[in-house]
Amino acid sequence: MNGLASTRWKSEQAHGHWLGLIDQAILAAETAELELSRQGGSDPSQQRKASGSYYTPADVAGHFWDLFFRHHRICDLNSLLTFISSTELVEPSAGSGMFVFSFLKKAALLGATPESLANLRFHVVDINLAALRFFSENLREIERALGVGFDGIGPDQSDFLEWVNTSAFTNVVFVGNPPFVANPRGARWRNLYADFVEAMLSYRGIKGVSLIVPLSVCFSRDYADLRAAVRTAGMGISASSYDNIPDYLFKAGKPDSTNTNRANSQRCTILNLGGPDPMLREASPLLSWLTAERPTLLSTVPTFRPFSNDDPSGQIPRPASDALADYMHDASDARPFRTFLSKIGKPVFSVGGVARNYIGIRDYEAAGAGCIPIKTHSEEERGLVLQILSSKLFYDYWRTYGDGFHVTVDLIERFPVTDTLARRLESNVNLARQVWACRGSFAKEKLNSGRVIRSYDFRAAFEKA
Ligand SMILES: C[S@@+](CC[C@H](N)C(=O)[O-])C[C@H]1O[C@@H](n2cnc3c(N)ncnc32)[C@H](O)[C@@H]1O
Known part of the structure; x- marks a missing residue:
């Protein structure tokens, strides 16, 4: 092996090692979800439901980042590094850190080395200290194994609704899967996820929002005002929606008898706000798939169709066909x-x-x-x-x-x-x-x-x- 070939071989080995470490962290985050989601409250059996702790499966998180990168037109290492250098990523309810690790994986697959991500700034917020400790330990494992420090990835135990009032960053892009928890009667919104979205939209330094939220955000009258706030936020809108029959995105929690909440079989929307085109309005049909089709579904960009900002329904439609989109x-x-x-x-x-x-x-x-x-x-x-x-x-x-x-x-x-x-x-x-x-x-x-x-x-x- 000549010098050049040997250098390339070493660098491929190093890249494989880095990817392997991330995969381990993703697996650990996915495996620990049930245990962690029960910790942090006074009554463990109720904690999961009360805090909406239904963590995102790895394949869904990967799909989320595929759509995020597409939305922000990050298609190669250069565009990724440019994006990172001008963005503060904030995960409001990070749990075991699935979104952080799957972001690292997506970046690594674009060719990012650990060193090239030294400038990455990722605020990892959650109310649950046990989950954040678990996340930090996993991140430290990667740092130790590679001899690098991700100093810009910072866990922060906070209530996100307080965090937004006490922090003042600029160019913030919020990402993740906020808690889906029914609010008490008389609250501003029926569900806590809407408080999170509203708080993000009101954040002074906002540059984008990318979240997995319940499908109700698209059509329910309860969230008509939230949709109006989304439409008038001056950001591009891209939404893909996922049915819960026959398969569903959130597989976690099924065997757990304490799970009386249907969050695990929620119909969801991945909402991407922001990106380079503030006029963008696009949405997918309501996607449904067989379990055997799941890998294909989650590795494919759905068909997006444009919709009008003045759509008289006031909804974020789920355009089912080109014929219907043209007709409307x-x-x-x-x-x-x-x-x-x-x-x-x-x-x-x-x-x-x-x-x-x-x-x-x-x-x-x-x-x-x-x-x-x-x-x-x-x-x-x-x-x-x-x-x-x-x-x-x-x-x-x-x-x-x-x-x-x-x-x-x-x-x-x-x-x-x-x-x-x-x-x-x-x-x-x-x-x-x-x-x-x-x-x-x-x-x-x-x-x-x-x-x-x-x-x-x-x-x-x-x-x-
Ligand atoms: C749906 S889980 C999402 C976890 C992780 N983002 C994922 O998708 O795997 C919701 C998370 O929100 C956290 N949480 C609930 N209320 C919160 C609040 N007010 N502020 C911050 N985190 C909160 C829970 O502890 C839980 O980890």
Whole structure:
């Protein structure tokens, strides 16, 4: 081996060693999560739930950083070092430090050596001293093994909501997975994560926010004001959202019988605010995947589609298709669906109150929970309304703006019907009449609490119309 080859070999060995040490720290952080999450409170069995200590699995943290690097356009060692030299990273609720170690891994994979990260400034805040001690010990192991010091990575035992009021850094990017904990009645927000986000947005030296938060941040009325604050913060917005069926992001805690909180199967959104383009508005569909598809899902950038800052829903949509995103783009002057409906008369059919793969249309039987009666002024309008509710476009609209489960009156009534769409469907009213007349051939039945529920799946009927 000549001198050059020998130097390269040594440097590859050193890089492999550095990556191996980080992997060990990641594994340790993931393994310790259950034990650590119970420490720090007076009653260990309640501590986990009370502090929202559901730590992030390593594969999810890796995915988080992939999206973060993409958002900040960090694509090589140079851009990484430039970013680091002008940023204070702050983890408000660091737990065992998964985000710090997985950041180091992402940086190492871009070619960063421990020495090149000497300027990295990472404030590692948590209220739980045991978790921070564990984190510091793991970091020290790496430092000892490599003979380097990460002096800018500083653990800080604090309540984050106090930390924001007592620190004054500039160019701060907040990262991580804040606690999801129900707040007491009468609190400003229903859930503590929203207090964290609001505190970050109000921080004077803010440059960005990248968090894993509950999906409710995208659509719930409870967080409409929080979304308004996000939209007006003058930062680019990128959001990817994750369902909890059949697989879910947070696998931790499942075997633990004390876990009455569904945080482990939460539907989540990875929200990235900031980055070089303050006008950016992009979001993924609500992603769902089989367990076997998890590695692919978490190593792939989801399909992001643009959305409008003035989206009338006030939501962060989850655009389900290009067709729907394009349609919404041209729908500002459209008539709301409600103007095609009548308030009086006998319902012509009803719509199932929950959906999964299609919007179920039912014969109207009686008023009651679980279905939405639809009334129209004429048979022509019935044909038009039937086509809209059975269309792929409306299904995608529901996937984009709904909670992924319920079909609500509000959602139906707000659907914008453009003139072009109305004209096209009006020319199909004869087809709609025929389809309705032989609806039995589209029937699907399922048992619900001992009752047979029959609904019509008209997707195929109007597919080509
Ligand atoms: C969802 S865990 C996240 C841990 C880690 N970031 C991860 O994803 O693996 C939430 C963490 O928030 C911490 N925590 C709860 N309330 C806090 C507060 N007011 N200030 C700082 N940390 C808090 C808990 O101790 C816990 O470690």
